[in-house]
Amino acid sequence: MPDNVDDSTVVIDGETLGNTQYMAYVIQETVGADIFRIEPETPYPTDHDELVDLASEEQSNNARPAIKDTIENFDTYENIFVGYPNWWGDMPMILYSFFDEYDFSGKTIIPFNTHGGSGFSGTISTIKELEPNAEVLDGKSISRNDIQDAEQEIVDWVNSLDLKQAEEQPDSSAEAQQPTMGRFLYLCRFGYE
Numbered sequence: 134m135p136d137n138v139d140d141s142t143v144v145i146d147g148e149t150l151g152n153t154q155y156m157a158y159v160i161q162e163t164v165g166a167d168i169f170r171i172e173p174e175t176p177y178p179t180d181h182d183e184l185v186d187l188a189s190e191e192q193s194n195n196a197r198p199a200i201k202d203t204i205e206n207f208d209t210y211e212n213i214f215v216g217y218p219n220w221w222g223d224m225p226m227i228l229y230s231f232f233d234e235y236d237f238s239g240k241t242i243i244p245f246n247t248h249g250g251s252g253f254s255g256t257i258s259t260i261k262e263l264e265p266n267a268e269v270l271d272g273k274s275i276s277r278n279d280i281q282d283a284e285q286e287i288v289d290w291v292n293s294l295d296l297k298q299a300e301e302q303p304d305s306s307a308e309a310q311q312p313t314m315g316r317f318l319y320l321c322r323f324g325y326e
C-alpha cells in the first residue's frame with residue numbers, strides 16, 4: 134500500500150477545491166464544457182482516515198456504490214472527460230458504477246486524474262476494458278504536489294487535443310438531442326465540504 138494517501142487541496146477565490154475538482158474546473162474553463170460531478174448516494178466521509186478505510190473496503194468487496202444523480206441527454210455528448218483521483222492504485226469504485234451505468238460506444242473518453250505518485254496506475258487499460266467500443270485517449274495525470282501550479286499545463290494539454298468548441302444549444306430544442314461535438318466533464322471529488 135502506498136504511504137501517500139494524504140490529500141492536498143487548491144483554493145480559488147476563497148473556495149477550497151479538491152485536486153481532481155480543480156483539474157476539472159480548469160478543463161471546464163478552457164473548453165466551456167458541461168460538468169457533472171460523480172457523487173455517491175451515500176456521501177463519502179469527510180474524515181480522511183474514514184475515507185481511506187471505506188475506499189479500501191469498497192475495493193476489497195468489488196463494490197458498485199450507487200451514483201446520486203443521472204446525466205441528462207447523455208447520448209448528445211461525443212467527447213467526454215472523465216476525472217478521478219487515484220485510490221489504492223485504481224479508480225474509486227464508483228467509477229466502475231459509472232462505466233456500468235453509461236454506454237460510451239462511439240464516444241471519445243478523455244481521462245484525467247490526480248495522484249500522490251502512482252499516476253494513472255492501470256486505469257487507462259481498465260477503462261478500455263470497461264468501454265471496448267469507445268475511443269480512450271491517453272489522458273492527463275497530475276501529481277497533487279504539482280496541481281497548485283498546473284493551470285497552464287492543463288490548458289496547454291486541453292488545447293493540444295484540438296477539440297472543436299461546443300455550439301450553444303437551447304436545452305429543449307430538437308438539435309439539443311442530436312449528437313454534437315459537445316463535451317461533458319465528469320468529476321469525482323469528495324471530502325472537502
Ligand SMILES: Cc1cc2nc3c(=O)[nH]c(=O)nc-3n(C[C@H](O)[C@H](O)[C@H](O)COP(=O)(O)O)c2cc1C
Pocket residue numbers: 135137138139140141142150151152153154184185186188189217218219220221222223247248249250251252276277321322323
Ligand atoms: C483512499 C485514498 C487512496 C489513495 N491511494 C493512492 C494511491 O494508491 N496512489 C497514489 O498515488 N495516490 C493515492 N491517493 C492520493 C490521491 O490520489 C491524491 O491525493 C489525489 O490528488 C486526491 O484527489 P482529490 O483531491 O480530488 O480527492 C489516495 C488517496 C485516498 C483518499
